Amino acid sequence: MQNVVHAETRDAVRDLNGSLRTPNGIRFETWYEDFNRYAGDLYEGRYTRDYVKDLVEIGKEVRALAQAKGSLIVAHNYQYPELQEVALEVGDSLGLSQYVAQKQTERVDFCGVWFMGETAKTIVGDRAKVYMPDKPGCSLVESIDHERIKGWMAHNPEAVVISYINTDAKTKAMSDYICTSRNAAQVLQHAADTNPGRRILFLPDKYLGAVALAQSTVDHDRVDLYDGACHVHAKIGEDALETAFDRYPDAELLLHPECGCSTACLAKTASGSSPYGKSYFLSTEQMLRHAETSAAKEFVVGTEAGMLYRLRKLVPGKTFHPISFGAMCEYMKMNTLEKLRDSLEFDRIEVTIDPEVREGAQAAIQRMLTIH
Ligand code: 13P
Ligand code: SF4
Numbered sequence: 001m002q003n004v005v006h007a008e009t010r011d012a013v014r015d016l017n018g019s020l021r022t023p024n025g026i027r028f029e030t031w032y033e034d035f036n037r038y039a040g041d042l043y044e045g046r047y048t049r050d051y052v053k054d055l056v057e058i059g060k061e062v063r064a065l066a067q068a069k070g071s072l073i074v075a076h077n078y079q080y081p082e083l084q085e086v087a088l089e090v091g092d093s094l095g096l097s098q099y100v101a102q103k104q105t106e107r108v109d110f111c112g113v114w115f116m117g118e119t120a121k122t123i124v125g126d127r128a129k130v131y132m133p134d135k136p137g138c139s140l141v142e143s144i145d146h147e148r149i150k151g152w153m154a155h156n157p158e159a160v161v162i163s164y165i166n167t168d169a170k171t172k173a174m175s176d177y178i179c180t181s182r183n184a185a186q187v188l189q190h191a192a193d194t195n196p197g198r199r200i201l202f203l204p205d206k207y208l209g210a211v212a213l214a215q216s217t218v219d220h221d222r223v224d225l226y227d228g229a230c231h232v233h234a235k236i237g238e239d240a241l242e243t244a245f246d247r248y249p250d251a252e253l254l255l256h257p258e259c260g261c262s263t264a265c266l267a268k269t270a271s272g273s274s275p276y277g278k279s280y281f282l283s284t285e286q287m288l289r290h291a292e293t294s295a296a297k298e299f300v301v302g303t304e305a306g307m308l309y310r311l312r313k314l315v316p317g318k319t320f321h322p323i324s325f326g327a328m329c330e331y332m333k334m335n336t337l338e339k340l341r342d343s344l345e346f347d348r349i350e351v352t353i354d355p356e357v358r359e360g361a362q363a364a365i366q367r368m369l370t371i372h
Helices: 002-011 027-041 049-069 080-087 092-104 114-126 146-155 169-173 183-196 208-216 239-248 262-270 284-292 308-313 336-348 355-369
Strands: 071-076 089-091 107-111 129-131 160-164 178-180 201-204 223-225 252-255 279-281 298-302 319-324
Touching: 002 107, 027 049, 027 080, 049 071, 049 080, 049 223, 049 336, 071 080, 071 092, 080 336, 089 092, 092 107, 092 114, 107 114, 107 336, 114 169, 114 279, 114 355, 146 169, 146 183, 146 201, 160 183, 160 298, 169 262, 169 355, 178 183, 183 201, 183 208, 183 262, 201 208, 208 223, 208 262, 239 252, 252 262, 252 284, 262 279, 262 319, 284 308
Parallel strands: 071 089, 071 107, 107 129, 160 178, 160 201, 201 223, 252 279, 252 298, 298 319
Antiparallel strands: none
C-alpha cells in the first residue's frame, strides 16, 4: 500500500503552525495561544487550558493513527481549529475534492459535511475509501426535493440542469453540470452558450443562482432558480451589511454568494453606490487569496464565522471581523477531534455511493472541470 502520510512526513510537511505533521509536532503552548488568539472570540470559553491539554493528547493520537493507517486528513474552512490543525489540507469544497483526487492515497478522512465527503468519494471512486468523523447534513441539501426536480425535467425535457456542489450524489447524478461558489457564473454562461435556446434549472441555492445570473450575460427568462437556501447564510441580510459598513468604514467586505443580502449588495455594487464598491463575492478559499493580495488592512467576513481562524492565522498584520458571531453552522460543528480519532481507530463512518449514481454524479462534476 502506498502510504501518503509517511511520504509527506519524510518531505517535512508542516501544518498551519509550522510544526511537522507528526504526533510530536503538536505543542500545547502553540495550540493554546493560537486557538485563543485567532478564534477565542468565535468560540467563547471553549479553549480553556484543560480542554486544550485534552485536545493535544487526542491530536497526537489522531496523527499516529493517520500515519499507521496511511490516511489523508482534509478539513473544510469552517471546521474547528483543532481539526484544521491535524489536517494535511484545509480548503473549500471544490479545492478539497481536487486535492484528494491528485493524491495517491487509499484512505481519506474528510472533516466537513456529508455532501463534501460524497463529492470526494465520487471523484476518487474505488481507488480510496472515504471516512468521516460524523454524518453532518446541510440545510441546502435538505431543501432539495428529488420529485420536484423530476417534475420540472418532465415539463422541460430538453432543458439543462446545473446543480451547486452543495447537493447529494443523487441530485448531482440528475444534473448536467455541477458548479461551486467559485465558478457558478462561469458554468451558467458556458451551459447557456453551448445549449442555445434551452431552458436552464439552477439549484438549490436561490441567492447563489441570482448572483451567478447577474454576473453572466444569460437571459434571465431562460433560467428557473430553485428556491433553496442555507439557513446560516440566508440570515446574513442587508442590515448586517449596513452595520458592518458603519462600524468598519475602511474595511473590505468578503461576501459568500449564499448570503441573503448578496443580490441587493451586488445591485448596489454594480450601481457604484458607496461603500459597496469594496464588496467582493467569493468562495471561502477565494476569501483567503483575496485577503492575502489586497492592499486593504481590514476585512468584514460575510460567511460562517469559523472561516476567520484560518484568515487571521495565515494573513497576519490584517484584521478580520465576522459579519455576525451567530453565523455558525451546527452541521459543520458536529465533527470533533474525538470523533475523528474514533473514526480513524474503528473505521466507523464510511462514505459509500451506489455505483450508477456515482457514475452520473462524476460525469456532471467532470463536465464542470473541463470548463475554463
Ligand atoms: P465553499 O465551497 O465556498 O467552501 O462553501 C461551502 C459551503 O458550505 C458554504 O456554506
Ligand atoms: Fe450547508 Fe450552510 Fe452549513 Fe454550508 S453553512 S454546510 S451551506 S448548512
